[in-house]
Amino acid sequence: MASFECKDTNEENRSHVEGALKCHFEKIKISGGGHVGVEERYSNIISHFSIKLLGDVVPNNKELLQSFDEARKLVAELPLYTKQYNDGKGVPIEYTLYPLSELAKLFIQDVAIDNMITELNEETILRVEQVFDGVSESKQRLNDLYNDAQSTSDFIMDKVFAQISNRVQEVRINEANFRRELAECLVKVRSGKINIIELENKLKKFHKSILSKNSMMEFFRQHRSVSTLAELVPILKTKRVEFLKKNSTIEHILHKYSNSDIFILLDNNEYIIDFNSSSVHSMFRDLYNSDEGSSKFFIANLKICTQIKCSSYPIIRHYINGRLDSDNYYEDNKILFTSNLIKFDPLPSTKPKNNPSEKTKLEIPCPQDCPTIDSNWRCFRCKKHVEYGYNEHLYCECVPSQEEINILLLGETGVGKSTFINAFANYLKFNTLDNAKSGDIEVLIPPEFTYMDDNYETVTIKIRLIRLIDTRSENDKKNFENILWYISHYQYLNGICILLKPNNSRYSIVFKYCILELLTHLHKSVKDNIVFCFTNTRETHYRPGNTLQPLKKQLEKLKKQTKSGVEIKVHKNIIYCFDNESFGYLAAIKEIKFTQNEEQNLAESWKISVDESLRLIKYLVKRQPHIVKDTLSLNNFRNTVLLLSRPFAEIERLMKLKMELLELKNFKKALEEDDGEYPNRKGFDIVFYLIKN
Structure with missing residues (x-):
């Protein structure tokens, strides 16, 4: 049996398909060399037919038929295949004979149906x-x-x-x-x-x-919670909040986002979805809702993430650049919920040129619907108090404050403090004398050097502000009160430089003023910030000269004279030798001609002074800064005691007088009740009258 199939769902082509099939069937019927013409329009249709042959004598090794010509050829060869199969007898057919009675039983169907008796209401x-x-x-x-x-x-x-x-x-x-x-x-x-x-x-x-x-x-x-979690995961994902999977570790998160701010909410709640359950969840929600895309947020269920350990929960951990910044972010920052926040969006593009040393905490009413009392304002980004500078700008810790090195200069008249300040500024700017000669040398060099008043000079070098605080040379207590007032404008002192001349064995006046008064008014911890700078040391080969031993003796006396036993040990790190003649050479170079030998000596002097200046700065930077408020607190307490001593003495005198008057009053009362025991009571009355009036 041959099967010809054409898959065409278009009904309009039906007649064409049937015509093509009939034409080829006629061709197959003709045996031998007969020929039947087939129209060309049918040739394309015939190519879409699939042909199958089914039969017992069809050889299994024949390839699939691809065309009507192949099918016709195979049909013509069928008698030959039949003769070759089973000696020409064909395929035997098997029959099974059943008795008619048994055959009838096979076709009998059980059609019995129970009658419905009960109906459902x-x-x-x-x-x-x-x-x-x-x-x-x-x-x-x-x-x-x-x-x-x-x-x-x-x-x-x-x-x-x-x-x-x-x-x-x-x-x-x-x-x-x-x-x-x-x-x-x-x-x-x-x-x-x-x-x-x-x-x-x-x-x-x-x-x-x-x-x-x-x-x-x-x-x-x-x-x-499972369904709620399934809804929550894609919602939080759009806000850059991810749930940590099973066996997740914080170390993996920190390694993946090593340069980001990371907030991780840790909780033992089974699914951590009820964010209204605690203030910790509310803070976490506020954090990711207000984030501008710079931070990463994760939620860790401690029952799922078994490798993450936490003693208490819920908590928020904050990591910055792979390091733990806060183990409990809520406790560390919950004060923000009682503060008014200032947010700059976007951040200011310009910064004030001068960062004022004096600022005050910003306290102004809220412009919205907060209470009318002055509010406590904090920065939304750094979470620190916002301060108002007297240059009409607001300050917080988002922008790092300019690093300052504050150095107080003390010394007797003629030691050369002003020259030292100007020379010191140039030492830090020019490494060699040749560079200084080719540069624009001035006593004050804006903007690096800004003259503040007759007591201050400042110099800006790279990112640091080196502030040299000059003082008057009068050796009296009034002047020291002025010094304390000057330094109260700054938070700390990095160093106190006592300027001395070499080869000067008379230190009694200088030490009484610079050392004893200093330690009397300042906190004793200031001793660790004291250094000694010797000026004009070229003649002593850049050494203190023969004055080092007297200096050590004076410091030993200081240890015995001070009640607290303050000891200042002399060593290389607190001794610095300068020579400022090379700076004077820069000022006179246009008017005076120097020999080559002189210039070489001055260049060497400049180089040594530069090295000493850098060594001084490096040493002071490494020292623990002396907090000025410690000094001010001590000095204010001393002044308060002095101011109260006189009123206390007056109060004591009045209290004593009051007691005496009370005794006399009691004595007068006793006299009035006397029955003749005091014969001279009239005299007592006169005395009491005089005291009373």
């Missing part, structure tokens, strides 16, 4: 419909819950996923059993074989099974 039918409607609805919700569990399988516990998966299987099995039992019961009830009470019992049994609405609703309630 509408109420029962409605109850059965409600049962199946409820099962269908519960199954749909259960399937949705299972899909939610699959989508969040990395964020929920394995036992929770197993409970949901097992419930799905149990519902399927129980539903199949219930349908089968209910169907059998209905047939028996309607055929009258059992009472309708059996159907009622089946329905009661259903309402106690896991298929019941109450049972399913309780299961959904227990696992409501």
Whole structure:
């Protein structure tokens, strides 16, 4: 048998397909060398036919037929194949003979139908419909819950996923059993074989099974968090908040985002979704809602992420550039919730040129609906207090403050403090004398050097501001009070330089003023910031000369004279030798001609002074800065005691007088009650009258 099939769904081509097929069938019928013409319009249609041959004598090794010509050729060869198969007898056919009586039994069908005796009332039918409607609805919700569990399988516990998966299987099995039992019961009830009470019992049994609405609703309630989590994950992902998967570690997160701010919410709540449950969750929500894309946020369920350890929860950990910045971000920053916040959006593009040394905490009313009292303002970014500078700018810690090196200069008249300041500024700017000669040398060089008044000079070098605080040379207490007032403008002192001349053995006046007064008014910790700078040391080969031993003796006396036993040990790090003649050479080079030998000596002097200047700065930077408020607190306390000493003495005198008057009053009363014991009582009355008036 040959099968020719053309797959063409267009009904309009039907007649063309049938014509082409009929034409080729005629060609196949003709044997031998006959010829039947086939129209060209049919040739394209015939190419879409698939041909199959079915039969017992068709050889198995024949390739699939590709065209009608091949099919015609094969049909023509069929008699030859038949002769070759089973000696030309063909394929035997097997027959099975059945008696007619047995054959009839095979075709007899059991068409007996029990007559319906009992009809179900509408109420029962409605109850059965409600049962199946409820099962269908519960199954749909259960399937949705299972899909939610699959989508969040990395964020929920394995036992929770197993409970949901097992419930799905149990519902399927129980539903199949219930349908089968209910169907059998209905047939028996309607055929009258059992009472309708059996159907009622089946329905009661259903309402106690896991298929019941109450049972399913309780299961959904227990696992409501899974569905809520499935909704929450994509929502938080759009806000760049991710849930950590099972076996996640904080180390992996820090390695992946090593250059970012990272906030991780740690909690033992099973799904961590009720953000209104605590103030910690509220802070975390505020953090990611207000973030501008620079930070990363993660949520870790400690029951899921078992490799993350935490003693208390919920907490927020904050990491900056891979390092822990806050182990409990909420406790460290909860003060922000009681503060008013200032947020610059965008950040200011310009910065004030001069950062004022004096600022005050910003306290102004809120322009919105806050109480009318002055508010406590903090920066939204750095969380620090916002300060108002007297240059009419606001300051916080978002922009690092300019590093300052504050150095107080003390010395007797003629030691060369002013020259030292100007020379010191140039030493830090020019490494060699040749560079200084070719540069623009001035006593004050703006903007690096800014003259403040007759007591200050400042010099800006790279990112540091070196402030040299000059003082008057008068050796009196009034002048020292002025010095304290000057330094009160700054937060700290890095160093106190006592300028001395070499080869000067008379240190009594200088030390009484510079050392004893210094330690009397300043905190004793200032001793670690004191250095000695010798000027004009070229003649002593850049050494203190023969004055080093007297200096050591004076410091030993200082240790014995001060009550606290302050000791200043002399060593290389507190001794610095300068020579400022090379700076004077720069000022006179246009007017005076120097010899080559002189210039070489001055160049050497400049180089040594530069090295000493750098060594001095490096040493002072490494020292612990002396906090000025410690000094001011001590000095203010001393002044307060001095101011109160006179009022206290006056109070003591008045109290003593009051006691005397009280005694005289008692004595007068005794006299008035006297019955002759005091014969001269008149004299006592006069004395009391005089004292009273």
